Amino acid sequence: xxxxxxxxxxTKSFGNTIAVDKLSFSIEEGDIYGFLGENGAGKSTxxxxxxxxxxxxxxxxxxxxxxxxNSKRHLLQHVGAIIERPDMYGYLSGWDNLRMxxxxxxxNIPKSRLEEVLEIVGLTGREKDKVxxxxxxxxxxxxxxxxxxxxxxxxxxxxxxxxxxxxxxVEMRNLxxxxxxxxxxxxLLSSHLxxxxxxxxxxxxxxxxxxxxxxxxxxxxxxxxxxxxxxQMEPDDNxxxxxxxxxWHGSLTGSGPAHLTFKMHPGKIPGLNKWLxxxxxxxxxxxxxxxxxxxxxxxxxxxxxxxxxx
Amino acid sequence: xxxxxxxxxxxxxHRPRTYISFGxxxxxxxxxxxxxxxxxxxxxxxxxxGVSEQFDIKGNxxxxxxxxxxxLQTLLIxxxxxxxxxAGDALAGEASIGTLRLLLTKPITRPGLVxxxxxxxxxxxxxxxxxxxxxxxxxxxxxxxxGDMINLKSDAFVMLLKDDVLWRYFxxxxxxxxxxxxxAALALLLSVFADxxxxxxxxxxxxxxxxxxFSTLQLPIFDAISPYLFTTHMxxxxxxxxxxxxxxxxxxxxxxxxxxxxxxxxxxxxxxNKKDIQS
Numbered sequence: 001x002x003x004x005x006x007x008x009x010x011t012k013s014f015g016n017t018i019a020v021d022k023l024s025f026s027i028e029e030g031d032i033y034g035f036l037g038e039n040g041a042g043k044s045t046x047x048x049x050x051x052x053x054x055x056x057x058x059x060x061x062x063x064x065x066x067x068x069x070n071s072k073r074h075l076l077q078h079v080g081a082i083i084e085r086p087d088m089y090g091y092l093s094g095w096d097n098l099r100m101x102x103x104x105x106x107x108n109i110p111k112s113r114l115e116e117v118l119e120i121v122g123l124t125g126r127e128k129d130k131v132x133x134x135x136x137x138x139x140x141x142x143x144x145x146x147x148x149x150x151x152x153x154x155x156x157x158x159x160x161x162x163x164x165x166x167x168x169x170v171e172m173r174n175l176x177x178x179x180x181x182x183x184x185x186x187x188l189l190s191s192h193l194x195x196x197x198x199x200x201x202x203x204x205x206x207x208x209x210x211x212x213x214x215x216x217x218x219x220x221x222x223x224x225x226x227x228x229x230x231x232q233m234e235p236d237d238n239x240x241x242x243x244x245x246x247x248w249h250g251s252l253t254g255s256g257p258a259h260l261t262f263k264m265h266p267g268k269i270p271g272l273n274k275w276l277x278x279x280x281x282x283x284x285x286x287x288x289x290x291x292x293x294x295x296x297x298x299x300x301x302x303x304x305x306x307x308x309x310x
Numbered sequence: 311x312x313x314x315x316x317x318x319x320x321x322x323x324h325r326p327r328t329y330i331s332f333g334x335x336x337x338x339x340x341x342x343x344x345x346x347x348x349x350x351x352x353x354x355x356x357x358x359x360g361v362s363e364q365f366d367i368k369g370n371x372x373x374x375x376x377x378x379x380x381x382l383q384t385l386l387i388x389x390x391x392x393x394x395x396x397a398g399d400a401l402a403g404e405a406s407i408g409t410l411r412l413l414l415t416k417p418i419t420r421p422g423l424v425x426x427x428x429x430x431x432x433x434x435x436x437x438x439x440x441x442x443x444x445x446x447x448x449x450x451x452x453x454x455x456x457g458d459m460i461n462l463k464s465d466a467f468v469m470l471l472k473d474d475v476l477w478r479y480f481x482x483x484x485x486x487x488x489x490x491x492x493x494a495a496l497a498l499l500l501s502v503f504a505d506x507x508x509x510x511x512x513x514x515x516x517x518x519x520x521x522x523x524f525s526t527l528q529l530p531i532f533d534a535i536s537p538y539l540f541t542t543h544m545x546x547x548x549x550x551x552x553x554x555x556x557x558x559x560x561x562x563x564x565x566x567x568x569x570x571x572x573x574x575x576x577x578x579x580x581x582x583n584k585k586d587i588q589s
Contacts, residue, residue, distance in 0.1 A: 051415050053587040070583070076417040083415070087408025091325055100317050104416035146412070 001028035003065065004078075004154045004186045005050060010059035012045050012210075019045045021210040022059065027154065027188055027203075032180050034201025034218065035190040036296065042210035043190045044084060047158050050188075051081055064153065077105060080152035084159055086143030090132030094123060094142050097131055098149060105150035117145040120183070121175065137168035144175065148185075155179065156188045161196060169196070176200055194296045198222055206296060214295065221292045228253075228294040229262040229269055234282040242279055248272055311426060314418065318430035322396060328434070331392040332441050338388065339381050339445045343453055346377050350454075358460070361467055367460075374451030375459040375475045379551065381446040382482070386545070389486070390493040390518050391511075392438060397431035397497035398510030401582065405589035406506040414587055421579045428498050428575055435490040443483050461551045468553050478555075482547040485564060489544040492567045493518065495574035496540075502582045505589045540570040 006026040012019045020042040027033045037043045048054040050061050052073060061068045063075040088097045098118070102109045118124050121141040131139065140160055147155055157176065161169045177200055179185040191197050197204060198218065205215040214221065233239065235257040243249055243260070251268070254261040262272065269288060276283055289297070322328050346353065350372045358367060401424075404410035413423065459475045461468040470478070496517065500510035521541035524532045536542050546563030549556045 048411075048587065053411055053414055055584075055586060070420070073419055074417045076415060079415070081415045083411050085408055087412065089321060089407070089409060092321070096320075096324075100320065101412070101416065103313050103317060104413070104418060106313075106417060143412075147415075 001030060003027065004029050004031075004063070005188070006062040006065075007046070007050065008060050008062075010046065010049055010061060011057045012042075012049060012054060013057045019210050020049070020056075020207075023207065023210065023212055024059075025205050025212065025215060027186060029153070029186050030180075030184065030202075032176065032187045032189060032200050032202050034197035034204040035188055035207075036194060036197050036204060037190075037192060037207040039192050041192070041207050043192075043207065044158055045210075046207070047081070047083060047156055047188070047190060051079065051083070051156065052076065053083075077107065077150065078153045079156060080147030080150065080154070081156035082140070082143035082147050082158060082160060083156075084162065086139040088131045088139065088142065088146075090130065092131060093128050094118075094131055094134065094138075095127040097142060098127070098145055101146040102149045107150050109149060113151075114149060117148045120148065120179070121145045122171075135168075136163045137165070137171065140164065140168070140172060141175070144179075148179070152185075154186050154188065156190075158190045159192070160189070161191070161193075173200055194293055198292070204292070206292075214292075222290055224290065225265045227264060227266045227269070227288045227290055229264060229272065229286065229288045230294075231260040231262075231272075231276065231281075231283060232285040233258060233260075233276070234284065236281060239276070239279065239281045246275065248275065311422060314422065314426045315429055315433075318426050319433060322430055322434055328396065331395060331438060334388065334392065335385065335438065335442050336445050338385060339442070339449065342381050342384060343377060343450060346372065346380075347453065350377075357462055361460075361462075370455055370457035371460060372454060373457035373459065374447070374454040375456060375470075375472075375479075377450040377454055378447045378479065379459070379461065381450070382442075382547075385442065385446075387515075387519070387522075389438065389442070389490065390544075391515050393431070393435045393490050393493045394497040394511045394514035396434045397428075397494040398501050398514055399507035400427040400431055400498055401501040402504040402510050403501075403507040405504070405587075408589065410589055411587050420583045424498070424502075424575070424579045424582050428495060428578070431494040431498060432491050435494050436487055439483055439486055439490065443479070447479055459551070468551065470551065470553065478550040482550045485547040485550070485560065488564050488567050488571075489547070492540055492544070492571045492574070495571045495578070499574045499578045499581075502578050502585065538566075540567055543567050 003026045008024050009022045010020055010024070011022050023046055035043055045054060049056050052068065052070060064078050066072065066075055068075050098114055102114060118127050121144050123138065123141050123145060126138065131142065134142065144157070144160070161172050164172060173196070176187060176189060180187055189197065189201060201218045203216065204218050204221050206213045237257050240255040240257070240260065243252060248262065251262040251264040252260065253263050264272070266288060273283070273286055354372050361367065401410065404413060414420070456472055458472050459470040461470065493514065497510055497514040500513045501507070504510050518541060521539045525536050525539050525542040543563035543566045546560050549560045
C-alpha cells in the first residue's frame with residue numbers, strides 16, 4: 001500500500017513545553033488511522049503540523065511522499081480536513097460556504113460535485129439555509145463536505161464527534177465508515193475516546209504527552225486473547241503466595257495483598273474465579289477489559305506506562 | 311488570486327455590518343446637509359464675519375462644493391475608523407470565528423492570503439469613498455447647486471472659481487484613497503497579532519488619534535517627528551483646495567503614505583508567514 005502521509009521525528013515545543021516529541025508514523029492508502037490520546041496529548045498539534053498550520057520545531061512531514069513545508073502548500077490539494085470545531089461563515093448559506101472553500105482548492109469543481117458531497121453527508125435540502133441555523137451535527141457534516149469536495153486522497157478528521165449528541169455520534173461513525181468503504185478514502189481520525197476509535201479504525205496510534213506510546217493494526221491491539229483481569233479482594237497475603245504454584249502464575253501481571261491483575265484469554269476467567277473462591281479469597285470485584293482499553297485508561301489515569309509497538 | 315479576491319469580496323459584501331459603514335457615512339452627510347438647509351445662511355454669515363467686512367461677497371456662497379468640504383472635514387476621523395472595521399477584521403476576525411485554520415488547510419500561500427485580504431480591504435475602502443463622493447458631493451450639488459467655493463483656513467481664505475472646483479474633488483478623493491490604503495494596511499498589520507477584531511480596530515484608531523495629535527499640536531518636540539508620521543500626510547488632500555495647488559507637497563505626502571503602506575503590508579506578510587495558527 002502506498003503511503004499517503006508520514007511524519008518523521010516530528011517535534012513541537014512551545015517555550016519549555018514539548019507538545020509533540022519526535023513523533024513518527026505513516027498512514028497508508030485505505031487506512032482509517034485512529035489517532036488516540038487524552039485531551040492535551042498533542043493530537044491537534046500534530047495534525048496542525050501535518051497541515052502546515054503550525055511549524056515543527058524539528059522533524060518532517062510528508063504528503064504523498066513529498067516533503068511538506070510552507071513552500072509546498074500545493075500538496076494540500078491532496079488533503080481535506082476539519083480541525084476541532086467545524087467553524088464556518090454563519091451569515092452565509094451552507095451552499096455558499098461549500099462553494100467558496102471548493103474554489104480555494106484551485107481545482108475545477110463542477111456544481112454536480114458540490115451536490116454529490118452534500119448528498120454523501122446528508123445535507124441535501126438544507127444547503128440554502130444559513131449556517132448559523134445549523135445544528136452542531138449539521139455543521140460537522142458540512143465540514144466534512146468541505147473537506148471532501150475537492151476529492152482529496154487523505155481526509156483528516158480531528159475530534160469529529162465533539163459536541164454531538166449520541167445519535168449524531170453514531171451517524172458520524174457511519175459516515176466515516178461509508179467514506180472509507182464506499183468512497184475509498186484514507187482517513188486520519190483523531191479522538192480522545194477509545195471506543196470511538198476502536199469501532200472503526202484499521203490502525204491505531206496512541207500518544208501521551210506528545211510521545212508515541214503504541215501503534216499497530218487495530219485487530220492486534222484489540223486482540224481478544226489479551227484481556228486484562230483485575231481482581232479486588234479483602235487483604236490476604238496468602239493468595240498471592242499460593243498462586244505462584246499454580247497455572248495462573250504465568251498470567252499474573254501484578255499483585256498485592258488486596259489486588260491481583262492478570263492478562264489472559266477471557267475463556268479462562270471463570271476458572272480463575274473458581275480457584276480464588278475455592279482457596280479462600282474474599283473477592284470484592286472481578287472485572288475484565290481488553291488490554292488496549294486498560295492501557296489507555298492507565299495513560300489517562302496518569303500512571304507509568306511502557307512504550308510498545310505491535 | 312482573482313478567485314480568492316472574489317471570495318473575499320463576496321464575504322465582505324454579504325456581511326450585514328459592512329453596510330452599516332455605508333449607512334453611517336450617509337447619515338453624517340445627510341445630517342450636515344439638512345442642518346445647512348435649515349440654518350446654513352447663519353452659519354455662513356458667522357464663518358465669513360471677518361471676511362465680509364473687507365470683501366464684498368456675492369453669489370451662491372452656500373453651495374454644494376462648500377458643503378462637501380465641510381462634510382469631508384467632519385469625516386476625517388470616521389472614514390479611517392470605518393476602513394479599520396473591515397481591515398482590522400480581515401485576519402483577526404477569521405481567527406476569532408475559527409475559519410482561519412480552515413482557510414489555511416487549503417492550498418493557499420500565506421503571503422497570497424494577506425495580499426488578497428489587503429486588496430479586498432482596499433476595494434471596500436475605495437467603494438466607501440465613492441459612496442462618500444456620491445452622497446457628499448453629488449447630493450450636496452443637487453441640494454445646494456454649484457458656485458465659487460470659499461475655502462476658509464485659519465489664517466487665510468481661498469476663493470476657487472466654480473469651474474475650477476470639481477477636478478479638485480476628484481483629485482482629493484483619489485488622494486484619500488491612498489490615505490485609506492495606508493489605514494487598511496495598518497489595521498491588517500494589527501489584525502495579524504490578534505485573535506479577535508476588537509483589538510486591531512481600536513488599536514488602529516488609537517494609533518491614528520495619537521499620531522494625529524502629534525501631527526497637529528504645534529509643539530517643538532512634535533515638530534521634529536511630525537514630517538515622518540503618516541497621519542501628517544493623510545490630510546494632504548486639502549492641498550487640492552489651495553491656490554496654487556502645492557503639487558510637490560502633495561506628491562511627497564502620497565509617496566510617504568505609499569511607503570508606509572508597503573512597510574505595513576510587508577511586515578504583515580513576514581509576521582503571518584511565521585505565525586503558528588492555534589486559534
